[in-house]
Amino acid sequence: MSGRIPQAFIDDLLARTDIVELIGSRITLKKSGREYKACCPFHGEKTPSFWVSPDKQFYHCFGCSAHGSALGFLMNHDRLTFPEAVEELASRAGVEIPREARPDDGRSRDAADLSALMGQVASHWQGLLRADARASRYALEQRGLTPDTLARFMVGYAANSWNDVLRRFSGGGGNARGAEQLAACGLVIEREGGGSQGGERHYDRFRDRLMFPIRDARGRVIAFGGRIIDQGEPKYLNSPETTLFHKGRELYGLYEVRQSRAPLKRLLVVEGYMDVVRLHQAGITYAVATLGTATTPEHLKRAFRLVPEVVFAFDGDRAGRAAAWRALNNALPEAREGRQLRFLFLPDGQDPDSLVGAEGREAFESRLEGALPLSEYLVQELGSQVDLAHADGRARFAESARPMVAKVPEGVFRELLVERLAEAIRLPAARLRELWGAGDGRSGGGGTGPTSGLGALTGARNDGARGGPGGGQARGRAGQSAGRGGLMRQAVMMLVHYPPIAGQLEAAELADLEGLDEPGADILRALVADLRAEPCASAGQLLERWRERPEVERFGRLAAAEVLVPDKAAALRELQTALGRMQAERRRRRFDELLERERDGAITPAERTELQGLMAGPTGS
Numbered sequence: 219m220s221g222r223i224p225q226a227f228i229d230d231l232l233a234r235t236d237i238v239e240l241i242g243s244r245i246t247l248k249k250s251g252r253e254y255k256a257c258c259p260f261h262g263e264k265t266p267s268f269w270v271s272p273d274k275q276f277y278h279c280f281g282c283s284a285h286g287s288a289l290g291f292l293m294n295h296d297r298l299t300f301p302e303a304v305e306e307l308a309s310r311a312g313v314e315i316p317r318e319a320r321p322d323d324g325r326s327r328d329a330a331d332l333s334a335l336m337g338q339v340a341s342h343w344q345g346l347l348r349a350d351a352r353a354s355r356y357a358l359e360q361r362g363l364t365p366d367t368l369a370r371f372m373v374g375y376a377a378n379s380w381n382d383v384l385r386r387f388s389g390g391g392g393n394a395r396g397a398e399q400l401a402a403c404g405l406v407i408e409r410e411g412g413g414s415q416g417g418e419r420h421y422d423r424f425r426d427r428l429m430f431p432i433r434d435a436r437g438r439v440i441a442f443g444g445r446i447i448d449q450g451e452p453k454y455l456n457s458p459e460t461t462l463f464h465k466g467r468e469l470y471g472l473y474e475v476r477q478s479r480a481p482l483k484r485l486l487v488v489e490g491y492m493d494v495v496r497l498h499q500a501g502i503t504y505a506v507a508t509l510g511t512a513t514t515p516e517h518l519k520r521a522f523r524l525v526p527e528v529v530f531a532f533d534g535d536r537a538g539r540a541a542a543w544r545a546l547n548n549a550l551p552e553a554r555e556g557r558q559l560r561f562l563f564l565p566d567g568q569d570p571d572s573l574v575g576a577e578g579r580e581a582f583e584s585r586l587e588g589a590l591p592l593s594e595y596l597v598q599e600l601g602s603q604v605d606l607a608h609a610d611g612r613a614r615f616a617e618s619a620r621p622m623v624a625k626v627p628e629g630v631f632r633e634l635l636v637e638r639l640a641e642a643i644r645l646p647a648a649r650l651r652e653l654w655g656a657g658d659g660r661s662g663g664g665g666t667g668p669t670s671g672l673g674a675l676t677g678a679r680n681d682g683a684r685g686g687p688g689g690g691q692a693r694g695r696a697g698q699s700a701g702r703g704g705l706m707r708q709a710v711m712m713l714v715h716y717p718p719i720a721g722q723l724e725a726a727e728l729a730d731l732e733g734l735d736e737p738g739a740d741i742l743r744a745l746v747a748d749l750r751a752e753p754c755a756s757a758g759q760l761l762e763r764w765r766e767r768p769e770v771e772r773f774g775r776l777a778a779a780e781v782l783v784p785d786k787a788a789a790l791r792e793l794q795t796a797l798g799r800m801q802a803e804r805r806r807r808r809f810d811e812l813l814e815r816e817r818d819g820a821i822t823p824a825e826r827t828e829l830q831g832l833m834a835g836p837t838g839s
């Protein structure tokens with residue numbers, strides 16, 4: 219359901235929401251002038267540096283720089299994904315979320331029906347577990363789960379029957395509509411060849427198994443994992459892909475992680491649901507597992523919305539190593555600065571379930587502290603495949619590393635990774651990049667591309683950490699353009715703080731805007747065009763609209779910054795002044811350029827006319 223909620227609805231939802239009331243329902247706010255303040259819920263503090271602005275519909279913290287709109291607050295504070303946060307606001311406001319037209323309309327209603335059915339089956343199975351002595355004994359004694367854990371994870375027992383679920387939940391085994399709903403949930407399977415037995419064309423998928431429901435962010439059951447009781451094959455059986463359940467997206471235990479009160483700073487990804495349940499029981503309430511699939515980039519995106527650190531735990535055996543390598547490859551596109559990805563290998567023959575049972579939480583957590591960072595694991599693994607003492611071994615190392623590095627998004631993390639790899643083969647990083655040559659053509663060269671435009675636009679420091687051959691030059695350019703960056707930043711700042719002023723720009727000013735060619739001009743133009751096409755009332759609304767765009771982070775910082783203009787009218791004057799001065803500067807630069815060409819005798823007739831025009835017209839203040 220991602221990406222299908224119309225933007226106009228989100229605008230409207232934010233306009234209906236009072237951010238002060240929303241945040242005030244979760245933490246205690248104190249009025250202070252026109253704003254409200256509190257001790258920040260995102261970092262520990264004794265004196266308040268967390269502010270909520272009713273005018274901007276925006277919050278920000280001077281201590282840890284957390285900031286955002288009402289939706290952003292829900293995502294960070296309640297740990298919701300974007301669509302979940304939208305759902306939450308919509309249900310507060312008592313409005314339905316409209317879905318943009320898609321082929322199978324009415325599907326969300328069906329989905330709600332299916333998920334209600336799944337919930338009923340889960341409760342039924344919970345009851346069966348309590349009633350069945352053998353299954354209870356297995357869960358409590360052999361698996362070592364406590365009654366409290368069974369309740370928290372809604373663990374149940376699927377009877378040793380071919381049609382218990384079919385008969386109970388289809389309105390009679392012969393009821394085709396009921397059976398089809400169960401089949402759509404993945405709870406029953408159609409008999410091959412369309413045959414039937416006693417009038418029943420379906421049979422139960424899960425039989426004689428301990429059942430672990432997987433729940434979505436709002437606690438609705440969307441799938442099951444089932445472990446065989448005692449012996450049998452397959453040992454683990456999961457729900458198939460259904461309209462409710464996409465295994466490449468869901469993490470088992472994430473709902474329970476969110477329910478736990480402990481502060482969340484990392485997630486531990488393990489291989490099985492039994493591991494998750496046992497780890498939670500032992501106090502490691504941040505464990506999750508994938509269901510019948512390797513970790514996907516989508517899983518990691520979800521994880522990194524909640525926490526800055528993800529640790530993978532794998533068995534130390536051959537299969538575990540192979541799974542870890544797959545996870546590493548899938549993780550590379552999601553690796554970047556500010557995110558930690560680490561790998562933990564357990565002693566041979568141990569899984570997290572048995573290990574935490576044997577040694578307890580503290581010992582297990584100290585293992586986590588020693589988990590290998592992604593870069594170290596990569597170096598170790600590649601290094602183990604070749605002989606680094608010889609030149610050809612080092613060359614093969616570089617060759618294997620190259621496609622992997624190419625998967626990592628450009629940025630500080632990638633630069634550091636290249637440096638680490640270069641170090642492993644005793645080569646200067648610049649030389650390694652050179653060897654890889656134009657292979658990806660993007661390494662090094664700080665200050666190119668949209669980033670530098672944005673840097674000038676928002677007056678952000680051009681980070682020296684980018685390194686690379688272009689670094690020094692980029693800093694030089696940023697220095698020269700500081701004055702222009704200042705005006706550009708001021709213009710964007712006014713629009714972020716007072717979005718409605720975009721609608722009040724006159725034709726002449728819009729023409730000036732068209733002519734601008736400095737770094738950041740494209741973004742300023744896009745911002746003005748967007749705000750004129752679809753007016754928006756507050757900074758919070760604007761940030762939501764630009765959520766998916768790379769500029770949003772910097773806009774957020776601008777929105778949090780102090781502005782010294784008292785109202786909309788003053789902001790409009792500021793914006794007009796900034797535009798006028800940038801235009802004047804552009805004309806002056808062009809003037810100097812043409813004058814130079816005339817002195818060199820290289821001027822064309824057309825340029826001479828342009829020069830005369832510039833001499834006659836205004837050249838700025």
Ligand SMILES: [Zn+2]
Nearest residue numbers: 258261279282
């Ligand atoms: Zn803070």
